[in-house]
Structure formats: C-alpha cells, structure tokens
Amino acid sequence: MERSVKSLVIIPAYNEEKSIDRTVEDIRRNAPDFDFVVVNDCSSDQTLGICLEKGYPVLNLPVNLGIGGAVQTGYRYARQNGYEVAVQFDGDGQHDAAYLDAMRDKLLTQKLDMVIGSRFLEKEGFQSSGIRRLGIRYFTRLIRILTGTVITDPTSGMRMAGKTVIAEFADNYPKDYPEPESVVRILRQGCKVQEYPVKMRRRTEGTSSISPGRSIYYMVKVTLAIFMEMLRRQ
Amino acid sequence: MIAAVIILAALLAIVNMIRKRALELKYALAWIIVLILVLIVDLVPAILNVISYGFGIATPVNTLFLLAFCFSILLIFILTVTVSRLSDRIRQLSQAVALNEARIEQLARELAEREGQK
Numbered sequence: 001m002e003r004s005v006k007s008l009v010i011i012p013a014y015n016e017e018k019s020i021d022r023t024v025e026d027i028r029r030n031a032p033d034f035d036f037v038v039v040n041d042c043s044s045d046q047t048l049g050i051c052l053e054k055g056y057p058v059l060n061l062p063v064n065l066g067i068g069g070a071v072q073t074g075y076r077y078a079r080q081n082g083y084e085v086a087v088q089f090d091g092d093g094q095h096d097a098a099y100l101d102a103m104r105d106k107l108l109t110q111k112l113d114m115v116i117g118s119r120f121l122e123k124e125g126f127q128s129s130g131i132r133r134l135g136i137r138y139f140t141r142l143i144r145i146l147t148g149t150v151i152t153d154p155t156s157g158m159r160m161a162g163k164t165v166i167a168e169f170a171d172n173y174p175k176d177y178p179e180p181e182s183v184v185r186i187l188r189q190g191c192k193v194q195e196y197p198v199k200m201r202r203r204t205e206g207t208s209s210i211s212p213g214r215s216i217y218y219m220v221k222v223t224l225a226i227f228m229e230m231l232r233r234q
Numbered sequence: 235m236i237a238a239v240i241i242l243a244a245l246l247a248i249v250n251m252i253r254k255r256a257l258e259l260k261y262a263l264a265w266i267i268v269l270i271l272v273l274i275v276d277l278v279p280a281i282l283n284v285i286s287y288g289f290g291i292a293t294p295v296n297t298l299f300l301l302a303f304c305f306s307i308l309l310i311f312i313l314t315v316t317v318s319r320l321s322d323r324i325r326q327l328s329q330a331v332a333l334n335e336a337r338i339e340q341l342a343r344e345l346a347e348r349e350g351q352k
Binding site: 037039057058059060061062063065069072073076077080175 | 328329333336337
C-alpha cells in the first residue's frame with residue numbers, strides 16, 4: 001500500500017558474514033520499498049568488509065555494544081533520518097522479509113505503535129525448543145498480569161515500530177535481552193502493541209545470544225528488569 | 235612506627251601517581267583522606283578506645299576492622315556506580331561515532347555526485 005511512508009529495516013549484525021548477504025537479498029526481493037541499514041556490532045569476521053564491498057548502508061560501531069546497543073543505534077538512525085516506520089530484523093536468516101509489507105499495513109491501518117512478528121499466534125514454522133518455549137510462555141503470563149496485554153511472543157526480535165516508539169527506543173533501550181522489557185515499557189506508556197503471525201526459520205549460521213547456561217541468568221535478569229520497569233514513572 | 239612509615243610511603247606513592255597523572259585527584263581523594271585518618275589513629279591510639287567505648291565494642295581492634303570493612307564496601311559500591319555510568323557513556327559515544335561516520339560517508343557521496351555534475 002502506501003509507498004510514500006519512509007520505512008527502514010534495522011539489521012543488527014554480529015559476525016554474520018555467512019548470512020548477511022542472504023538477509024539483504026531477502027529484503028531487496030520481498031520488501032523492496034523498505035530502506036535498510038546494517039548495524040555492525042564490531043564483528044571480528046568479514047561482516048563489515050562484505051557490507052562495504054557490496055555498498056550496503058552500514059552503521060559501524062567502534063566497540064561491541066551487544067544486541068540492545070546495536071538495535072538502538074538503528075532506531076537513532078531512523079529518528080535522525082525521519083523514518084516513520086522502523087523494523088528490527090535479525091541478520092542471521094531467522095526472519096522472513098515477506099511479512100514486512102503485511103506488518104506495515106497492520107501498523108498503519110490500525111494506527112498501532114508497534115507490531116510484533118509472533119511465531120505462536122498460528123504456531124507455524126520453527127517453534128523454538130521446548131524449554132525455551134516454556135520460558136517464553138512465562139514472560140507472556142508475567143506481561144499479561146502486569147499490563148493486561150497478551151503478547152504471545154515477547155522475545156521476538158522481529159518488531160516494527162511507528163514514530164512514537166522509534167523516538168522512545170532511540171532515547172531508552174535496554175542493553176541486553178531487550179525485547180520483553182522494552183515491550184513492557186511502551187505498553188506502560190499507553191502505546192498500542194499488536195502481533196502479526198509469522199513463520200521463523202531455525203537459524204542457519206551463528207549462535208543464539210542466549211546459550212543454555214545463561215538461560216537462568218536471562219530469566220532472572222529479564223524478570224527483574226520488568227519489575228524495575230513497573231517501578232519507573234512513565 | 236613501622237605502620238606510620240608504611241602509611242606515609244603509601245601517601246607519597248599516591249601523590250606521585252597524581253603528579254604523573256596516572257591517578258585522578260578526584261578518585262584518589264577518598265584514599266588520601268582514609269590514609270590520613272589511619273595515620274592519626276596510629277599516632278593517637280586513644281581515639282580508637284574512645285570510639286570503641288561509644289559503640290560498646292570490647293576490643294578496640296574490632297572497631298578498626300569494622301571501619302575498614304565499611305569503608306571497603308562503600309568504595310566498591312561507588313565503583314559499581316561509576317562503572318554503570320561509564321558503560322552508559324561508552325554506549326552513547328559509540329552510537330554517535332557510528333551515526334556520524336555514516337553521515338560523513340553520505341555527505342561525501344553527495345559531494346562527489348555534485349562535483350561530477352559540474
């Protein structure tokens with residue numbers, strides 16, 4: 001639909017030399033009227049080299065900031081350049097650009113502030129491992145109790161934001177494991193958040209930022225962060 | 235006597251580091267003050283007895299341990315606060331560097347295009 005809406009795909013990339021090309025190709029083919037920018041989080045492999053060689057627009061972080069800091073750089077870029085829609089899109093091949101148009105339609109026609117690509121609305125595609133799903137369900141329940149909103153996939157890294165949320169995330173964004181915490185933050189500010197059913201692929205390259213050993217730390221940290229968010233004044 | 239010499243040596247070392255700008259006065263100040271306090275207590279041990287009596291601590295040396303422990307914990311906590319602030323500043327600086335770099339490149343490209351048109 002509205003071609004005139006300036007839209008940006010933010011691709012956080014840390015050592016994604018094997019999949020960055022495929023991700024960009026996917027966006028160019030399936031979401032051609034989206035601009036994109038790769039945020040290179042100080043990769044130690046050829047990620048930056050590939051971006052420069054192919055002429056991909058890139059934001060090159062001089063030190064490694066982790067996923068939160070990298071994604072926030074993208075939101076700052078979006079705000080600086082007057083984008084009205086910005087979507088986070090993993091550089092590791094998990095996400096499918098074919099959904100971006102439909103997600104934007106939903107965002108614009110229903111006047112939402114954020115649309116989250118959810119794996120669990122229609123339970124199709126790669127559903128994450130059992131134990132991880134259990135953790136995700138726990139966060140869904142926690143967020144529902146605290147905010148009254150059902151987010152079936154609060155850890156989804158495929159999230160599309162409108163102008164209000166772009167500005168908010170450009171100013172405030174958690175450093176690590178940012179997804180559930182930041183959703184709670186904008187829900188508390190009265191933003192309208194809905195989900196759109198997507199299929200995700202099992203990652204083909206790279207490893208998750210959440211290794212099994214860290215999952216307990218993840219649960220505790222994110223739970224505390226959500227409670228801290230409830231204590232903050234809006 | 236030996237203690238006083240050690241404390242004075244430590245003070246000299248700290249002053250020397252500040253002189254050579256290896257240590258910032260702002261952060262060394264707490265250490266200097268503590269060293270001076272320890273020096274005073276070393277020279278006039280009666281102070282410790284008075285404080286111990288006030289707190290109801292039977293053995294004066296325990297007062298020393300208590301104070302040293304409290305000071306250490308406080309200092310570690312202040313350092314944690316400082317680390318948080320520094321990491322936030324590093325994040326903001328890095329993001330600004332990345333955004334500016336992209337902006338410079340974009341401007342350079344536009345300039346090159348304009349030059350080409352002439």
